[in-house]
Amino acid sequence: MTAQLIDGKALGLRIRAQIKVRTEALKRTGITPGLAVVLVGGDPASQIYVRNKMKACAEAGIHSTFAHYESTLGEAELLDHIRALNENPAVHGILVQLPLPPQIHVGRVIESIAPAKDVDGFHPVNVGALVAGAPGFRPCTPLGCMKMLESIGLTDLAGRKAVVMGRSNIVGKPMALLLLAANATVTVCHSKTPDAAHFTREADIVVCAVGRPGTLTADMVKPGAVVIDVGINRNAAGKLCGDVDFESVRQVAGHITPVPGGVGPMTIAMLLSNTLDAAAHL
Ligand SMILES: NC(=O)c1ccc[n+]([C@@H]2O[C@H](COP(=O)([O-])OP(=O)(O)OC[C@H]3O[C@@H](n4cnc5c(N)ncnc54)[C@H](OP(=O)(O)O)[C@@H]3O)[C@@H](O)[C@H]2O)c1
Known part of the structure; x- marks a missing residue:
């Protein structure tokens, strides 16, 4: 099996085109x-x-x-x-x-x-709103990952197991909370998790946000799983790469995001979306 690519560049451009239309409408007011x-x-x-x-x-x-x-x-x-x-x-x-x-x-x-201008969604008020399920700005990178899941029809994640690798305040933790809000059963792995593969092998969705190339390898992935690679690294040859061993994992996964051209462009699209919402007082 070869995984289908989730093209963040194309999806990001589509979202940005919609934002442009909404921006023009707001400008007319x-x-x-x-x-x-x-x-x-x-x-x-x-x-x-x-x-x-x-x-x-x-x-x-x-x-x-x-x-x-x-x-x-x-x-x-x-x-x-x-x-x-x-x-x-x-x-x-x-x-x-x-x-x-x-x-x-x-x-x-x-x-x-x-907090009303915190379009990155990092202020404790917005973090608290995310935890409580109240309205507020959501951090751009995890929000972009959720849009990528939506783009392949994964909106309600009831019954799905999701693993987030990484627990940073800007990616891992908010990612886990957004997946939870979408009804996934969520596990968070981090540097102190002894055997992360034990969890990822069971997962329908794996989001990798660690910052180390080759963190997720093919033997750690359930056949058909959705793999979202947040990492931005340089490999030994100086080439941009993610956290996922892309070439091997794409043989096992059902869907996979590339680096570059995956989560990065979605982060930018979500920043614009949050800014527009802030201007429109949504
Ligand atoms: N595409 C984008 O738009 C975008 C946006 C933001 C970040 N990024 C990239 O995403 C990556 C992560 O960013 P970050 O800011 O979240 O990094 P970070 O603050 O350094 O956090 C990395 C996390 O990975 C965990 N970790 C380390 N080794 C691990 C392992 N073997 N298994 C599981 N977890 C492990 C760490 O655990 P501990 O907490 O125990 O130390 C930590 O929670 C980086 O490559 C960054 O450049 C991309």
Whole structure:
């Protein structure tokens, strides 16, 4: 069996085209959605992510602004900048690109963002809303993974076993909560899980968000399972790759996402979607 690809690039573009139509309609009511992007330091990957996000905004008709600070920026200055963005009515969404330099406390920065403008969905108010099943912004990467599942007809996951590999605040934990909200039976594996394969082999859906190439191999996957690869890594040859051993796993899985062209473009599409929702007060 060779798995069917879930093409995140194509799906992301389709969603972005729909967002553009909704953005144009909102603009006709006098509201231009606005995203404020903040980057501290010169991390090369962060610079690429920020550039791609702003380009996608422009294509969808969403106005974006960019503040780029030196890596020596003090926390108080950053908090002042965020306070001003919170008060600016033209700004509907605020994105502080992570990671931040060590002198800045990431938790305090996230908590300083107005929850109604927290389009990354990292603020404790939005995290709490996700846990409680209340309305709020959902983190873009896990939300993008859910859209990929929906795209292959997996909306209600009742009766399905899902395994999430990784328990970070930005991917693993919210991913597990979204799967749970969709009625899946969810297991979370992490670095202290002695035998993750024991769980993944039983799973109908595996989401891998670890940050290490070759984490999920073919022997760990149930035939026909859906495999979503969140990882973004460089292999020994310097080529972009995910966490999943793509060539072997695609022989066993039913559906699989590629890297690049999988979850990454969906993350951007969900950022635009959250920004539009923030502007429209949805
Ligand atoms: N495509 C996208 O848009 C997108 C967005 C965000 C992140 N990413 C990528 O996704 C990957 C994960 O990102 P992250 O921010 O969640 O990383 P992270 O904060 O480093 O978390 C990695 C998680 O993996 C767990 N882990 C480590 N080894 C493991 C193993 N052998 N089996 C199971 N779990 C294991 C860790 O467990 P402990 O908690 O026990 O340490 C941790 O919870 C990275 O490659 C990142 O670049 C992609």
